Amino acid sequence: MENFNWNQGFTLDFNLQSGFSQNAGTTKRYLSDMRDFYGDTETVESILEKDNPLIYEFYELGCPEREGDLAFGTTIVYPGLVGSEYYMTKGHFHKKVDTAEVYYVLEGEGYMVMEDPGGNTREISMKKGEAIYVPRSFAHRSVNTGEGPLVMFFTFAADAGHDYGTIEQKGYHHMICRRDGEAVVMENRKWN
């Protein structure tokens, strides 16, 4: 882990097109890390028999989880499909659930798929040059529905934390799939 000076300030480069930094490394999520996240488990397993594609990567810069600090970085979601379902991030609640997150799309297009603990759902389409406000209390997942990478700059409260478990267990009510060449919102039949 790189060591940044969160008490004195610093700069870090992020390419405005690709999202990559030349001075920090990414955390990578491959399909094998997300076996249970896609609706079509058979297709997941058949892809994994020959390949293990990189689905997305993002920066974790090691911001101390203190009140008043802000974690930031970029997320790069690659284009692709698992069956009819677009490549996406795992998605997470914040542990401190009442904390928002701001994204700014540098390249590409997709959906922010959101869901609160009461099961209220929201899907917001987003594209290059748009900021997205993910409100307090909503679990959120980024889905790439475009032809190229979906690249986003993000910021959230450092003490918000990530809760992947809840959403991994239950899944989201909705999923984003390709039908006749278009991105559509579908019910997730695996939701429990």
Place this chain on the structure above:
Amino acid sequence: MENFNWNQGFTLDFNLQSGFSQNAGTTKRYLSDMRDFYGDTETVESILEKDNPLIYEFYELGCPEREGDLAFGTTIVYPGLVGSEYYMTKGHFHKKVDTAEVYYVLEGEGYMVMEDPGGNTREISMKKGEAIYVPRSFAHRSVNTGEGPLVMFFTFAADAGHDYGTIEQKGYHHMICRRDGEAVVMENRKWN
């Protein structure tokens, strides 16, 4: 003031080069709003006799000042000089002083000039494609040392608030001036 849905989420466009949104309006700061911020008061007054240049503008989207929400937007600082001192923002402490801010430079170059209540100073140079971490407790001001606009996307905790008064009264210890065509850090002789 536009009315955004901070409880349900929304997108808002910000041009990745100019920083401007087609769906929100900016707050503008003219030289007359900053009479006492520049070192060379005589030059300020002589400029104001014939003109009142726009120094910078930024978005205030009306985010509720609640814990867990995040204010965001862009700031555009125009290129120019007041005497030898570069165009800059007023700068501010957060009222909740222990709160950070994240900037991401979309265009241009300049300095983030920072100072904590104990008088510790930090000047960080920044340019297009760099994120800047402004740590908790530091007042911060953006200075444009380039030929074109300095455009930054920013995010900070919505309940942090802004305290312009303290820094307006005392000034910063340091100022960024042009000497022989180069940006240099100078002592502010008006500091009190």
